[in-house]
Amino acid sequence: MQLPIQSQSTLYAEPWEPTAGAVELAEVARAADRAGFGYVATCDHVAIPRGMAGPMGTVWYDPVATLSFLAGITEHVRLLSHVAIIGLRHPLITAKQYATLDHLCGGRLILGVGAGHVREEFEALGVDFERRGAVLDETLDALRVALGPQEYPDFEGETFSFRDLGQLPRPAQVRVPVWVGGSSPAALRRAAVRGDGWLPQGDPRERLPERIARIRELREAAGVTRPIEIGAITEALYVGEPGWDTGRRALTGKAEALAESLREYAALGVDQIQVRFRSRDVAELTDQIAAFGAEVAPLLNT
Template sequence: MRVGLHALGIGAGADRRVIDEVARAAEECGFFTLWSGEHVVMVDRPQSRYPYSDDGRIAVPSEADWIDPMIGLSFAAAATSTIQIATGVLLLPEHNPVLIAKQAATLDVLSGGRLTLGVGIGWSREEFDALGVPFARRATRTAEYVDAMRMLWRDDIASYNGEFVAFDSIRVNPKPLRDRKIPVVIGGNSDAALGRVAHWGDGWYGFNLEDIPAAGERLAALQRLCDQHGRDRGQLTTAISLRNPQPDVIDKVAALGVDELVVVDSPPEDPHAAADWVYVLAARWMVGETS
């Protein structure tokens, strides 16, 4: 069972010195992936409901630092050499897909082919409004963006004519290192999100699931949707995080056929304490794998 760490990008995890220490220690301890999420803007009194908590509220204070995940992960990649890096998740419909294709390929090349691009459709109407992007039909927009980005990564000269994005005979370099592909995993726990995974995703990141039964039910739903779309679920990667998990869930998560359990936590503000914080996490979650 792979164990990932979702700890960078917010609050103390947005501090360059903390990023360096956490990334290096996580690699040393054998964590498989460093995950970092995204919100471009936050608002003090949101009307939109946060889908990953029972009360519909996000736990991150609106005034907290929340750095861009592509930039933050570039620093994590520079401090390491083998640990995987992943956006968990980048809100793709808020961005220009040609620019994101360029940035993702650049980060993949500079990291030595370690990037997984986790994407989501977003839930905050206030955020879309601030960026001047339509909130409606954002799922359709996301699917088209991914399709166009895969073409840009694959083809030397690319043309695309869609509803939301169009370009003609353009070159976008560099190309991703792994056969000109970057894995695109889909965030979201709803049936609609799992449908996107089954239809066009390379994997699923299930975030903040309530418990093992909830995770099992969502994975069973994903299996049904894969059957409907003629996809082999075994070809998809799956990573999940749980609310208030204990180390004894690892075997249960493995039994569900999940590839990676992601530990979500916040590092200390003191950079000098960050490495020890990772070692304590590793001792709890990865007994026998620490250096």
Template sequence: MRVPIGVNSPIVTQVPGAHSPWEVDAGIDDLARIAVAADQLGFDHLTCSEHVAVPVAVADERGGTYWDPLATFGFLAARTERIRLATQVLVLGYHHPLEIAKRYGTLDAISGGRLVLGVGVGSLESEFDLLGASFADRGVRADDSLRALRAVLSSERPEYHGVHHDFSDIVVRPAAMAARVPIWVGGRTGRSLRRAVELGDGWMPFGLGSRRLREMLDITDRRDGFDVVLAAGTVDPMAEPEAAHEAVARMVEAGATIVDITIRASSADHYLEQLEAAAELFETN
């Protein structure tokens, strides 16, 4: 099965019921070992999600552990050579596009052009309130931010004139190394898919079944090279290789051009063994 396979990074995001117990006490050394192995085994990308401050009442459902993507990927970029670094996702409303361009453009430059900027509109209103960000019009603001990001990410002398962001006669250096940094838009609605097609380079949905995904994709015109990044869920390539293979195959059938997997493991060492088995199963090299 020769479709690019990305790895939902363990440790960095710990959602109740979705992470393994060993991840609670794991640290950056464990993550670095996993990242190096994934890089050498030919996996497409690693992920890291963003939440800045999760209210206690919400953490019981969404979790409270979210490593910062920029710091995490800056560390991992120095220890890997090929694997891409995908934010999954940055919440656009929490940041000015120039801040994203400077910080993540620098990451792209120091990693040799390996950034994938996964972005989303956001849904946690209480976190918007904590950060002083506007929630009610977040969709319109996100669209404007995406247009601004496209103008600024790979340009040292960017110019943009939009509804919420307006700038010119500025220098942003270093800019991203890639001539066009891939932008994947997260979400689960038809609007998120349309936003991705219009303003991004890929769609990264969540919480949708394969039949619904296929229906949405079938009625949406997509240009050549547009990526559909679908999650196959948790797989156990050593104990259940057929089930793991079928899970990925279902996502390919639903329209995936890239598939993310979450690997079941009981320890960091077990995770590395599972990663090797997954690489062989999915022919990543």
């Protein structure tokens, strides 16, 4: 699941989140860890222009700092950046940060990446917005080397090059999984050729088969044979009968009914689902997480 509190766009934040902070964030992460969730995720924006602050808000916790905090208070759940805008930073900086995080958390990192969409953010940091796709591709190639096993990674590219520069510690994982976010044609190509996983950005169910087929077509054309993990973001959920208005697009009801609906994602070719819950406070959210883990999750792969 994508964690609440750490990003508070008006498109998805619940009304209780603006008054919450580290204590509540820790409660939610621990609840997901206890419930057997596969990962918890955080977003990434450096700065939001005033003109976009209405819908986006300006609350965007730093993903490396936040995931490092969560690493120290959880034991099993994996830690996903969904998504890190790695084109805003030199790949050696990104490698240093995420290699250290993976080392400290014992190999629980999943590096989710995306191209970014806020022009002013790129311009303020001196990064060419128009070339962000090409820069992201090269950054991913550089990170494959910089997050690999070598103490002295060696890379030569159009924008970045480095050699004879040592970085320790190395990641705990032999290969840090890289999941590519986005549903544009460029993002699909990037996920197919360079990714270990794909993170669609809220595509409805009916669009997923076409997207997944396109990824598999691109992988075959490129001769890519390694596995890829296909993801999806579900509709908002509520386990049980809420007794309050959760919105017309929310899925509510008993565990069996929710599981039956969510199993349709597997039939579409999806390997993992990112769930989200409607809630009125942190206690209700952690109750929902526990109920999902105990009652719904065991039914998903049956």
